[in-house]
Amino acid sequence: MINKLVENIKKTNAPIVVGLDPMLGYIPDHVKEKAFGEFGETLDGAAEAIWQFNKAIVDQTYDLIPAVKPQIAMYEQFGIPGLMAFKKTVDYCKEKGLVVIGDIKRGDIGSTSAAYATGHLGKVTVGSKSYAPFDEDFVTVNPYLGSDGVNPFIDVCKEEKKGLFILVKTSNPSSGEFQDQLIDGRPLYELVGEKVAEWGESCMGDEYSYIGAVVGATYPEMGKVLRKIMPKSYILVPGYGAQGGQGKDLVHFFNEDGLGAIVNSSRGIIAAYKQEKYAKFGAENFADASRAAVEDMIADISQALGNR
Numbered sequence: 001m002i003n004k005l006v007e008n009i010k011k012t013n014a015p016i017v018v019g020l021d022p023m024l025g026y027i028p029d030h031v032k033e034k035a036f037g038e039f040g041e042t043l044d045g046a047a048e049a050i051w052q053f054n055k056a057i058v059d060q061t062y063d064l065i066p067a068v069k070p071q072i073a074m075y076e077q078f079g080i081p082g083l084m085a086f087k088k089t090v091d092y093c094k095e096k097g098l099v100v101i102g103d104i105k106r107g108d109i110g111s112t113s114a115a116y117a118t119g120h121l122g123k124v125t126v127g128s129k130s131y132a133p134f135d136e137d138f139v140t141v142n143p144y145l146g147s148d149g150v151n152p153f154i155d156v157c158k159e160e161k162k163g164l165f166i167l168v169k170t171s172n173p174s175s176g177e178f179q180d181q182l183i184d185g186r187p188l189y190e191l192v193g194e195k196v197a198e199w200g201e202s203c204m205g206d207e208y209s210y211i212g213a214v215v216g217a218t219y220p221e222m223g224k225v226l227r228k229i230m231p232k233s234y235i236l237v238p239g240y241g242a243q244g245g246q247g248k249d250l251v252h253f254f255n256e257d258g259l260g261a262i263v264n265s266s267r268g269i270i271a272a273y274k275q276e277k278y279a280k281f282g283a284e285n286f287a288d289a290s291r292a293a294v295e296d297m298i299a300d301i302s303q304a305l306g307n308r
């Protein structure tokens with residue numbers, strides 16, 4: 001799957017990911033009213049609104065982008081109907097040729113991680129039958145439990161030719177509370193980065209490993225160091241747009257070949273119609289506003305990479 005991700009990035013010339021984080025507050029009233037008219041103000045109604053919102057955005061952007069990142073929390077909050085909307089979104093994006101990164105941030109003791117890995121990346125056996133329950137292409141993994149919490153995910157990736165993005169340095173303001181703690185004079189995120197590079201060595205695609213890392217756009221200096229520590233790992237970079245990251249901050253997350261990083265924006269794209277810059281589209285044309293925001297993001301990153 002790493003080969004498909006790299007191929008899609010080269011084809012679109014767009015190292016970006018659209019984050020599908022559909023909070024109800026971002027969904028225009030006309031979409032919600034239609035869904036609630038059909039299913040009532042219920043969890044099913046919310047799930048239908050989410051699905052219709054996602055579908056419209058994917059239909060308007062899929063030709064410009066290599067990948068999407070649905071954030072499972074935004075679906076899980078609506079219970080089983082929400083998870084059904086998540087699955088429908090995953091399947092639809094794959095039909096459109098997009099690589100799907102499930103932002104699930106899982107990680108537990110080995111046996112539990114194995115079940116998460118099976119459910120999200122692998123196949124579960126029921127009697128004589130086998131099913132791929134969620135079937136994302138990549139998932140995000142929390143490495144805090146150590147190797148035995150991560151290895152079950154790697155095992156399933158090897159079997160299924162899928163991939164991981166492991167949290168190394170997250171974009172949030174308090175990420176340093178633990179991640180920047182010094183151990184023998186070195187910050188913990190560097191040690192985790194070294195481990196990601198080590199896990200990735202036995203998981204090589206054609207050019208890059210299918211074991212990647214998450215490093216926030218909000219910490220560009222750390223991104224520069226981590227790029228060198230993990231030269232063969234793709235870096236998923238959240239924090240662009242709504243969290244303040246800009247193209248000029250991201251240059252050092254990329255390798256000299258212009259590859260190696262993929263930048264996520266969620267609210268900045270899916271709720272673009274709410275920003276003054278894209279207000280001319282109006283709520284009715286929210287998906288056109290998302291397309292314009294994708295085009296602007298690609299231009300911003302391309303310009304930054306061109307200027308280095």
Ligand SMILES: O=c1ccn([C@@H]2O[C@H](COP(=O)(O)O)[C@@H](O)[C@H]2O)c(=O)[nH]1
Nearest residue numbers: 071170171216238239242243265266267
């Ligand atoms: O360090 C991290 C890891 C994951 N995220 C996730 O990315 C998106 C960001 O959303 P924006 O609206 O573009 O801010 C969201 O799903 C987070 O859970 C992150 O932000 N930082």
